[in-house]
Amino acid sequence: MMRAFPKNFLWGVAASAYQTEGAVEKDGRGQSVWDVYAHTPGRTTNGDTADIACDHYHRYPEDIALMSGLGVKAYRLSTAWPRIYPHGKGQVNRRGLDFYDRVIDLLLHEGIEPWICLHHWDMPVAIEEKGGWRNRDTARIFADYAATVIAHFSDRVKRFAPINEPNVIPWVAYNVGRHAPGQQDYAACLAAIHTLNLAHGHTVKAVRAEAPKAEVGNIVSLGPVRPHYQDAAHEQAVVLGDCLWRRVTVDPLWLGIYPEPIASEIEPLIQGDDMDVISQKMDFFGLNHYNPVFVGPNPTTSFGISETPPPIGMGPLTDVNWVVDPDAFLEQIRDTSARYNKPVIYITENGASFADALTPDRKVIDPDRIAYFNAYLGRLLDAIEEGHDIRGYFAWSLMDNFEWGRGFSKRFGLVYVDYPTLQRIPKASYHWLSGVIGQNGL
Template identity: 85%
Template sequence: MTRSFPKDFLWGVAASAFQTEGAVNKDGRGQSVWDVYAHTPGRTTNGETADIACDHYHRYPEDIGLMSGLGVGAYRLSTAWPRIFPQGSGQVNQRGLDFYDRVIDLLLHEGIEPWICLHHWDMPVAVEEKGGWRSRETPKIFADYAATIARHFGDRVKRFAPINEPNVIPWVAYNVGRHAPGKQSYEDSLQAIHTLNLAHGYSVKAVRAEAPKAEVGNIVSLGPVRPHYDDAAHEEARILGDCLWRRVTVDPLWLGTYPEPIARDMEPLIIGDDMADISQPMDFFGLNHYNPVFVGPNKNTTFGVAETAPPTGMGPLTDVNWVVDPQAFLEQ
């Protein structure tokens, strides 16, 4: 039996501002936590930074030309929070808005539908210094940023997503300490989980208020979690790992609850109507799938569990040591 995609299926590509734009000191852009992290010795491979990256800031016409030549139907870009608000909030940087105006207008000219992800991890340093995802004030600041983007681009952009893979930030940035801001703290990780979820809910409402005809959804990395070894300790690690990797985002957004085994630890962080604010109705569900995630006990992490290298013989592997496993798509 031959199967094909529907005629109206939209093929697209996606990128993050920090990984592609470069021009980190251009036209009033402020510093992000990833600028600081990448310039900290020992944090990145070969000390590499994104100061230039793909130079998309200057070469976006060429990049969009490549998309057009490939027949791409949509491009999900992320707007750089520190390019719009160099201090995280307050005065808008018009030159930042102007850049995305040029990108979006050219995309539309080429028949490519622009989607906007509001945040792909490049938090302004000014916000991080006030607590970042450890502060309940950050979701309010983020919602103001979301409202600004929706108000300015909502006449041309019809689909928005607040945060790229919010589940990754507590797991990798606060549990393992391998992403910006590179912290390891149990309490901070729990707070970041809740604050990121609040930021999602607040920004969904902000976008709908400013662009009522637009669709709003989410983007979550949902590769299945597997134990590295088949024993009781690794199965326990898998249960906790699955909770921390996937369900801390999916359950609150869609069910309005936090999952076991961390539900009790999350209770002190929930105030008033938080869970109702978080679980806003959404128009689409963005599922990023890369690979199955193998986990095991790890006493050097805040939760005592961490991702492991794939078990021997699992191949083939990608250049970053991820297993290529199409069957993983079928796992719940």
């Protein structure tokens, strides 16, 4: 028996500028923190860089044709801050805007709605050199960049989000030091949390001013936080981990407060009407979900905790060692809906990496990914049937791409990218999901 999704359910795919575009020195683009990080020896697997990535900058017509063939009606892209403001502020690079004009116009021609995320981790180096997210002035600088993009595309784009996964930036870039700029600093982590929240609030205000008919929401990666071992030290790590991972860049936006046990630590950073700016009314909650997060004590990190590998025997696992646990997906949806007063929810990322390989006849058969999507979409239907207001689902990702510190060693795509030739090859999961979208059900 087929289980149907709601009649107007929105199907989409998601990708990011830095992971796909390449062309890092093309048409006036400035340098980003990830350009520097990826070119630093030892930072990425095999020394991979995104200088070429998937060459989406030149091959976007082919990629949009793949979206059309899949049957999606929305594409969540990010605009590259250093492509539009090479130095983070000052003179606009018109050629950067021109590129996204071409992409968006072709998307609309193909009947695909563009959703713009204004930042997916590629901060201009010039802004990082002045403190980056550690400097509260960055919040307004970012909002000025965002206002430029919003105003330029407001005639064609109706949904915006300020920052992709702002919770990941403090946790991974400043607590663990595994993402650009690769620091481990307690004070910097706290400052980044608050500046990111301020940047979000100012950007929501910019959407209201520049595109009053558009919708705006947050995009955050959430999953239940669990102890690696069942002991007092790990239970304590869960309390702090849940605060840092799920709450500090969400509660201020939706509830207007910082959560315990970190509220008192951030209080000295709050000035004037900061909390009113941060807690602007939003139109939707963008939920990214992949897996539950296991944590434990780690004295080498800024906060003394970090994510751990899953406990032994926990499985199955994806190729990046994340637990496949669709029940955790349903648990997270329930938590989000209950904690934030039943917001409109879009699943803005969900997917899995597996060790895909080309067959001799140049096909990619990926039954594990099909099983993953089938299980998670099943739980999504359960959530909808429970009454949670879920309006759409964006698969991550359209195609294999530069997977940050893991370089090109991990593949999340529905489309296989043969990096030596950059040929795009739809996987079995692409054709399976196309069938799901076509019948709007499982």
